[in-house]
Amino acid sequence: PSLGGVGYADGMTMGNQFLGQVVGIGVVAIWSIIASVIIALMVSVLFPMRVDxxxxxxxxxxxxxxxxxxxMD
Incomplete structure (x- = not known):
């Protein structure tokens, strides 16, 4: 095996790596939003989030x- 180089696999460029990171960030953000909404809805069924x-x-x-x-008076 050769040592050195940029460490990218064949056909991989800096742009492809950046795009992969951006896609990963987007997927994690969407996953977090969906999971947070589901958890908030489940909690609100047991414990109302508003007072009278x-x-x-x-x-x-x-x-x-x-x-x-x-x-304040």
């Missing part, structure tokens, strides 16, 4: 901690 309207109007600081974090 009155709690949202009052503020989650009061609902969760019993006090205001910021005095």
């Amino acid at each position: 309207d009155q709690t949202e109007r009052d503020g989650l600081d009061i609902a969760s901690h019993g006090e205001r974090a910021w005095e």
Whole structure:
């Protein structure tokens, strides 16, 4: 075997390598988005991700901690 060279297989160029990396990044991004949406939907069935309207109007600081974090009045 010869030593040296650029390390690319026959027929492989820098552009082909770059394209392969870009395709890989795109596939992983799409996979992550789909998996995240599926997980969020499954979790939302068991644990609602929204609070009721009155709690949202009052503020989650009061609902969760019993006090205001910021005095806005």
